[in-house]
Amino acid sequence: MFRGDVERDWAPGLAIGTPTWVAFNADRDVWVSDHGPLLASPVPSAATLVGGIGAHCVYAVRHDSIEGPGQWVPIRAALIEAADDAFMAIQAGIQRLEFAEEHRFCGRCGSATENSSSDMGKQCPSCALVAYPRVAPSIIVLVTRGDQALLGRSPRFVEGMYSTLAGFIEAGESAEHAIRREVMEEVGVRVTAPRYFATQSWPFKHSLMMGYFADWESGEITVDGVEIEDAQWFSRDQLPPLPPRASISRALIDTWIAS
Numbered sequence: 306m307f308r309g310d311v312e313r314d315w316a317p318g319l320a321i322g323t324p325t326w327v328a329f330n331a332d333r334d335v336w337v338s339d340h341g342p343l344l345a346s347p348v349p350s351a352a353t354l355v356g357g358i359g360a361h362c363v364y365a366v367r368h369d370s371i372e373g374p375g376q377w378v379p380i381r382a383a384l385i386e387a388a389d390d391a392f393m394a395i396q397a398g399i400q401r402l403e404f405a406e407e408h409r410f411c412g413r414c415g416s417a418t419e420n421s422s423s424d425m426g427k428q429c430p431s432c433a434l435v436a437y438p439r440v441a442p443s444i445i446v447l448v449t450r451g452d453q454a455l456l457g458r459s460p461r462f463v464e465g466m467y468s469t470l471a472g473f474i475e476a477g478e479s480a481e482h483a484i485r486r487e488v489m490e491e492v493g494v495r496v497t498a499p500r501y502f503a504t505q506s507w508p509f510k511h512s513l514m515m516g517y518f519a520d521w522e523s524g525e526i527t528v529d530g531v532e533i534e535d536a537q538w539f540s541r542d543q544l545p546p547l548p549p550r551a552s553i554s555r556a557l558i559d560t561w562i563a564s
Contacts, residue, residue: 307556308384308392309505314359315393318425321357324348326364327391327398328371335383335395336368338375342383342391353405355398359390365398367406380508385549392551396508401425403511404438412436439511444483445471447557448496450521450538454561456545457492457528457536467537467545469554471514480515488519492536493527496520502560505553516553518561 324346328336335342343361352364378386384395404427411418411429418427418436426435447469448455456467472487474480484499502516526536539545541562548555 307505307553308389308551310393313389313393316357318356320354320362322360322362325361326352326366327394328366328368329399329402330369330377333380333399334377335380336371336375337378337383338373342387343394353402355401358393361390363394363398365402367402385551396506399508400438400511408436440513441511442474443471443512443514444474444480444487444517445469445514445554446484446517446519447561448488448519448521449561453538453540455536456539457533459532460534465546468548469557484517484519491529491533494524495522497522502557503553514553516557
């Protein structure tokens with residue numbers, strides 16, 4: 306199963322559990338010690354509360370150097386290797402930390418903001434404007450045609466890898482319409498019957514990935530050449546290299562394989 310909080314106990318914004326912290330440098334790399342990315346207390350003073358995750362009260366910190374054995378690991382690689390609690394701490398931690406850094410001042414009047422006393426927002430004491438952590442809803446969809454699945458390759462993927470199609474939902478747009486629009490834009494085919502699967506929070510950047518299956522309706526593959534450089538129909542016994550199992554894209558593919 307993909308990583309996430311579907312079956313995890315966590316309380317966003319609440320100081321519950323044993324104090325633990327996760328560190329990020331300016332490049333969004335994660336410090337991974339010999340014991341993993343969850344670092345034991347004492348928590349540095351300039352820390353942002355993330356919430357209670359399992360038995361941990363997690364804080365996020367921006368740091369240039371950490372004492373003790375360990376190394377900086379790119380955030381995507383750290384997420385792929387992380388266990389469930391660490392995955393949640395990393396993906397929620399970087400989003401909470403960046404929200405705190407990017408909303409130190411009011412976007413309306415420029416005054417310094419304060420932490421809201423009732424939720425996870427930042428409130429302006431001068432004009433009362435409240436800002437909340439950014440969540441960018443996105444769709445990610447596995448299109449099938451008979452016993453074949455449509456997988457695409459982005460220019461940024463590792464060599465040889467193909468994955469499901471994805472894209473951001475525009476303001477005023479439903480997830481179901483975004484599926485039809487994104488698939489048509491990226492690979493030129495028309496789909497129908499979108500069916501909800503699951504969601505996953507993914508910090509690239511602040512995405513809430515909404516997973517769906519959909520059926521091919523008509524059209525031949527014509528890639529846009531920008532978001533997608535190649536797309537093909539694959540059968541279960543002739544699949545290319547796939548995304549890591551931590552991702553909802555891989556969960557969609559694995560669910561189809563097992564069906």
